[in-house]
Amino acid sequence: MRMTYRGSFNSDTYENEGSLFSGLLMDALEGFAGPLTKRTKGREEENARNRTWRATPVLSSEFTQDSPLQDAYVGILKEKRNISKAIQSISNILPGLPHLKRCSNTRLLLTTLAYSKELEDTDKSDKDNILSQVELKELLRNKEFDLSLLEDEFQVIKIPKNPPRTKSQAANSAKTWPVNFHPDPGIEAVISGSIFDQDQLDSIEAYMKIVIEAAKLEAIGNDNCHGSSLVVDPEDGRVLAIAASKVDLHPMWHAAMIAIDLVARLQGGGTWNFCKSTENKNEISPKLKSTSIGTEIKDGIKAKRKFYEDTPVCFPESLRSIPLPESKPLWIKAKNKRKDDGSCNMESQEKIGPYLCTGYWVFLLREPCAMCAMALLHSRVIRIFYGIASEGSGVLGSKAILHSVPGLNHRYQVWKDVLEQECQEAWSEIISRDSS
Numbered sequence: 001m002r003m004t005y006r007g008s009f010n011s012d013t014y015e016n017e018g019s020l021f022s023g024l025l026m027d028a029l030e031g032f033a034g035p036l037t038k039r040t041k042g043r044e045e046e047n048a049r050n051r052t053w054r055a056t057p058v059l060s061s062e063f064t065q066d067s068p069l070q071d072a073y074v075g076i077l078k079e080k081r082n083i084s085k086a087i088q089s090i091s092n093i094l095p096g097l098p099h100l101k102r103c104s105n106t107r108l109l110l111t112t113l114a115y116s117k118e119l120e121d122t123d124k125s126d127k128d129n130i131l132s133q134v135e136l137k138e139l140l141r142n143k144e145f146d147l148s149l150l151e152d153e154f155q156v157i158k159i160p161k162n163p164p165r166t167k168s169q170a171a172n173s174a175k176t177w178p179v180n181f182h183p184d185p186g187i188e189a190v191i192s193g194s195i196f197d198q199d200q201l202d203s204i205e206a207y208m209k210i211v212i213e214a215a216k217l218e219a220i221g222n223d224n225c226h227g228s229s230l231v232v233d234p235e236d237g238r239v240l241a242i243a244a245s246k247v248d249l250h251p252m253w254h255a256a257m258i259a260i261d262l263v264a265r266l267q268g269g270g271t272w273n274f275c276k277s278t279e280n281k282n283e284i285s286p287k288l289k290s291t292s293i294g295t296e297i298k299d300g301i302k303a304k305r306k307f308y309e310d311t312p313v314c315f316p317e318s319l320r321s322i323p324l325p326e327s328k329p330l331w332i333k334a335k336n337k338r339k340d341d342g343s344c345n346m347e348s349q350e351k352i353g354p355y356l357c358t359g360y361w362v363f364l365l366r367e368p369c370a371m372c373a374m375a376l377l378h379s380r381v382i383r384i385f386y387g388i389a390s391e392g393s394g395v396l397g398s399k400a401i402l403h404s405v406p407g408l409n410h411r412y413q414v415w416k417d418v419l420e421q422e423c424q425e426a427w428s429e430i431i432s433r434d435s436s
């Protein structure tokens with residue numbers, strides 16, 4: 001028996017969906033969903049009413065927290081008609097903060113109180129790096145700013161330190177001082193949830209139901225990992241691997257670790273011999289044909305993905321009994337570029353081929369631990385969806401937001417709360433089963 005989706009994927013509305021939730025988000029989100037068709041819109045309203053969950057993006061604080069405030073001097077213009085002259089003059093002397101307007105009514109933003117490089121050539125000698133009003137006036141006078149345009153006393157106000165990245169942040173920042181802000185449609189789509197159309201949400205839900213079923217059937221874990229995992233290739237929607245945690249057999253056999261190793265096995269590699277760990281030596285499932293294993297050389301490029309036989313690979317084998325949805329694309333790759341791997345440019349990909357899970361989507365019952373999250377990062381998955389947080393050890397939202405850590409050479413996108421209630425019920429069922 002196979003589950004089927006309603007509707008069909010509209011390939012006209014999607015191109016490359018990019019990669020990152022982080023400082024690199026802007027670049028990576030180009031090409032997100034365009035305007036929805038009338039047909040899709042109608043179905044969206046219909047399905048949105050029926051859906052009990054909403055995927056929540058796990059974003060770095062850069063997108064979720066309001067900017068800290070800092071002190072700044074403002075001068076009060078004696079006459080509003082001098083506003084243009086004052087702005088031009090002060091902009092030449094003290095470059096402003098690009099994310100802030102220079103003027104608000106008759107208030108002219110002069111500079112922050114914090115010592116800045118632009119002021120190094122003054123006689124300022126404060127050890128606390130705070131610019132005094134006297135020093136500022138001296139600087140302005142030396143730079144031939146017409147101080148007679150302003151009232152004698154400057155004011156000290158609070159202004160947002162960092163540029164807003166979202167509409168919400170911009171609105172809050174504007175409460176303290178007018179901001180320059182142009183919303184990024186990609187970021188707003190992620191935040192609002194409109195990044196996925198209803199067909200994609202149907203698919204996401206179907207994959208997570210498999211994960212839930214796999215966890216109920218086989219998951220044996222510990223505090224770090226106690227669940228299940230599924231890897232899918234979004235280009236055709238094919239489920240590649242399904243795994244349940246088996247820490248009773250091996251301390252590293254968390255669900256995601258097994259799933260990644262199963263994908264490696266599909267590509268002719270893999271670290272673990274799952275057969276030895278089970279009574280049935282034929283337990284592990286892939287009946288791989290010899291032609292489908294390993295790399296092939298085509299036009300001088302190693303193509304690692306000639307394995308489209310006998311998927312998904314499952315561990316334990318019993319997971320093969322779970323009905324799968326019909327395979328269909330979740331998104332269409334851009335024709336002339338591939339930006340779904342933040343670490344590789346085209347040149348390097350051509351030399352070494354894709355990484356183990358480049359571009360794949362992974363579904364997890366629970367938020368992964370640090371080991372699993374790093375393994376997913378190294379294998380270059382592009383999207384991770386999980387149902388419930390793992391507050392004790394999860395690093396994709398609970399203990400940390402791994403994919404926002406600076407310096408990582410790859411970042412994936414993460415969503416949580418997918419079928420949250422059903423995942424929680426499955427989790428409770430597993431816990432009570434283990435304790436009985």
Ligand SMILES: [Zn+2]
Pocket residue numbers: 224225254255256368369370371372373
């Ligand atoms: Zn883990």
